[in-house]
Each structure stands twice: as C-alpha cells, then as structure tokens.
Amino acid sequence: MMKRTICTALVLGSVFCGSALQADEAHRPRLFAQFGEMVNTPDGMALDAKGDLYLSSPNFQDKNFPGVILRRCSKTGTWSVFTPALLHPETRAAGPMGIAFGPDGNLYYCDNQYFNNRNYKSRILRVLVADDGAPLRIEPVVENVKFANGIRFRGNDLFFTDTCFDLPGRAVGGVYRVPMSAFRERPARLLPKDRAEKDPFFLGAIETQVLKKRNDLAAADGLCLAANGDLYTGSFGCGNFYKLARRPDGTYEKPKLLLSDPSVFSCCDGICYYEKKNWIIMADSAKNAIRYWDIGKERQGAAAAFGTLWENDDVTGEDGLLDQPCEVLVFEGNKLLVANFDLKFPDLKNTSNDRVHTISVIDL
Ligand SMILES: [Ca+2]
Ligand SMILES: [Ca+2]
Numbered sequence: 105m106m107k108r109t110i111c112t113a114l115v116l117g118s119v120f121c122g123s124a125l126q127a128d129e130a131h132r133p134r135l136f137a138q139f140g141e142m143v144n145t146p147d148g149m150a151l152d153a154k155g156d157l158y159l160s161s162p163n164f165q166d167k168n169f170p171g172v173i174l175r176r177c178s179k180t181g182t183w184s185v186f187t188p189a190l191l192h193p194e195t196r197a198a199g200p201m202g203i204a205f206g207p208d209g210n211l212y213y214c215d216n217q218y219f220n221n222r223n224y225k226s227r228i229l230r231v232l233v234a235d236d237g238a239p240l241r242i243e244p245v246v247e248n249v250k251f252a253n254g255i256r257f258r259g260n261d262l263f264f265t266d267t268c269f270d271l272p273g274r275a276v277g278g279v280y281r282v283p284m285s286a287f288r289e290r291p292a293r294l295l296p297k298d299r300a301e302k303d304p305f306f307l308g309a310i311e312t313q314v315l316k317k318r319n320d321l322a323a324a325d326g327l328c329l330a331a332n333g334d335l336y337t338g339s340f341g342c343g344n345f346y347k348l349a350r351r352p353d354g355t356y357e358k359p360k361l362l363l364s365d366p367s368v369f370s371c372c373d374g375i376c377y378y379e380k381k382n383w384i385i386m387a388d389s390a391k392n393a394i395r396y397w398d399i400g401k402e403r404q405g406a407a408a409a410f411g412t413l414w415e416n417d418d419v420t421g422e423d424g425l426l427d428q429p430c431e432v433l434v435f436e437g438n439k440l441l442v443a444n445f446d447l448k449f450p451d452l453k454n455t456s457n458d459r460v461h462t463i464s465v466i467d468l
C-alpha cells in the first residue's frame with residue numbers, strides 16, 4: 105500500500121512527527137456527485153431515517169441561482185430539488201448551510217445571511233416534513249443570529265455555531281444550545297453578542313487567531329457530538345480545535361482548546377463523528393484535506409490524537425479530488441462524503457471558483 109507523507113508535517117517547531125500526518129492512497133477521494141450551476145456551493149449534508157441524503161447549497165458562487173436543498177433517493181441514487189430555501193423577508197436571499205434532522209423528523213438548517221447583512225439577520229429554520237417525506241413549509245425556530253453555520257441535534261437539544269460575533273478587538277464566535285421547548289410557541293431569540301455571556305442558550309466562545317495573508321476572523325464553524333455527548337468544534341480562521349465536555353447533569357463545560365497549531369491545521373470547516381473509530385473527522389478547507397481527531401488518544405495530546413486521511417493540491421474536483429472541502433458525513437457505515445464548497449478566500453489552496461461542483465467519497 106502506497107503512502108505519501110504530507111509536507112506540512114515537516115514544519116520545524118511543530119509538536120507533530122511525520123508519522124502522525126500521513127495520507128493513504130486507500131483514502132483517495134472519488135467523485136460521488138457532480139452538479140450543474142444551480143448547485144454551485146455544495147455545503148451541508150444530512151441523512152433521514154430512510155437513508156435518503158440531503159444537501160444544502162447557498163449558491164454564494166453564483167447568486168443567480170437561489171439557495172436550495174436537494175435530496176438524493178437512496179434506492180435510485182437520483183437527485184432532485186427537495187425545497188428551495190426560504191428567502192429572508194429583508195435581504196430577499198437564502199443561505200442554507202448546515203442541515204440536520206430533528207427527533208421530530210423535520211429538517212433544521214442554518215440560514216446564513218451574514219454575507220448579505222451582518223445585522224443579526226441569520227436564523228435557524230426548519231422544514232416541516234410530511235409523513236410521506238414531502239416538505240410542507242419552512243419556519244424560523246431561532247432568530248437574532250449573526251452567522252449561522254453548523255448544526256446538530258442530541259435528543260431534544262439543538263446545537264449550532266454562530267461564526268462571527270463582530271465584537272471590537274476580538275475574533276470570536278460561539279456555540280449555542282437551544283432546547284426544542286424554547287421554540288414550541290414562537291422562535292427563540294439570541295441576545296446581542298455584547299451580552300452573550302448572559303444568554304441562557306450560549307455555551308461558550310470560540311476564538312480565532314487572525315493569520316497573516318488570510319486575515320480571516322471567522323471562528324466557530326463545524327460542530328458535532330461524540331457518543332458520550334461531548335461537543336467538538338473548531339475555528340475556520342485558524343484551525344483552533346475545541347471540546348466542550350458534557351457533565352453528567354447534561355450541562356456543558358466551557359470550551360477547552362485541544363489543538364492550536366496552524367502549521368498542521370489552519371482551518372476547521374465542517375466536522376462529523378465517526379462512531380466506529382471514535383473519531384472526529386474534520387474538513388480542512390484551506391488545505392484541501394481531511395483530518396481526524398482520535399478521541400481514544402485525546403489524553404495523550406494533539407501529537408497522538410491528530411492525523412490526516414487525505415490532502416491534495418489545487419484542483420477543479422472533476423476527478424473526485426478535494427476542492428475546498430467544507431462538510432463531511434459518514435455514509436453507508438464505512439464511507440465518508442465530502443462536500444466541496446469551492447468559494448475561494450485569501451490564501452487557501454483553492455485559487456479558482458471553477459464551474460465543477462462536486463461531492464467526493466472516501467473509503468474509511
Ligand atoms: Ca470545483
Ligand atoms: Ca476550485
């Protein structure tokens with residue numbers, strides 16, 4: 105089996121040795137799906153109880169195509185439009201990013217309005233789904249969000265990230281938990297960010313160190329929960345990787361920094377939990393890479409727990425390789441789906457918003 109060492113492992117001063125950072129040909133990404141222009145920034149993914157796959161696309165690359173959520177039938181492999189995403193009444197735009205099914209069978213999603221308006225226009229929305237799987241209508245469940253991005257459920261609790269707080273002198277975002285009971289009658293509302301510490305839904309702040317050239321203030325991005333309920337999240341702007349430990353009473357400890365080394369991990373985008381290995385799997389948007397965090401080795405520190413499944417150079421994605429991977433999803437037990445956002449920001453490997461819009465698949 106061929107192995108190739110990733111050059112970024114060989115950065116002097118890093119605590120990581122080369123063996124911790126190897127990509128394996130067995131994990132070479134292949135093309136899973138390719139879309140036309142109407143799906144030009146594939147992003148959030150989720151599976152329903154039947155195994156049908158859902159994909160959001162806010163279509164930030166070409167806004168002539170409105171934000172949309174697609175569905176792929178598990179029996180036929182056919183993709184179709186599940187629903188157009190709901191337009192915001194003021195911005196007249198839709199930005200569906202992270203998506204997740206709730207225990208009620210409805211599809212919840214992050215409506216990111218930050219690129220249209222930074223004044224708390226983002227929301228968590230839900231698509232009410234009929235018994236036969238058809239979408240009925242879309243309604244807000246959480247409002248007053250700045251940059252809604254990643255979303256997960258555990259039981260009746262909805263967790264999500266708000267990526268940019270826009271507080272003076274700080275590059276910070278945060279993690280929230282909203283119990284479903286809080287939006288039974290009407291949408292829950294977050295407090296303004298200068299009062300986040302007093303917000304009953306606020307779990308903790310996620311900091312980013314602003315890197316030269318990238319100059320990206322985006323903080324909390326992907327999040328997911330391990331089997332024991334511990335929450336993991338990371339910063340888009342610099343790769344800071346955090347854990348919020350779940351206490352026995354169901355409350356959460358403040359975020360603990362597990363990894364902060366942009367020389368090996370400089371961009372945490374979407375993440376997911378891989379139960380079979382007790383790993384967190386992370387999309388590294390900056391480096392066209394898939395990383396992992398082995399929870400079983402967490403106590404030994406980042407040099408033991410952190411690793412790389414795959415990394416490739418700047419490509420269009422037409423051959424299945426990664427083109428700014430933004431979201432990951434464990435699929436059919438032993439595969440990983442990777443959505444390729446392909447919307448360049450400064451100093452990422454991806455240099456071109458090309459016209460190839462793809463999902464990759466990796467054998468785990
Ligand atoms: Ca592409
Ligand atoms: Ca590209």
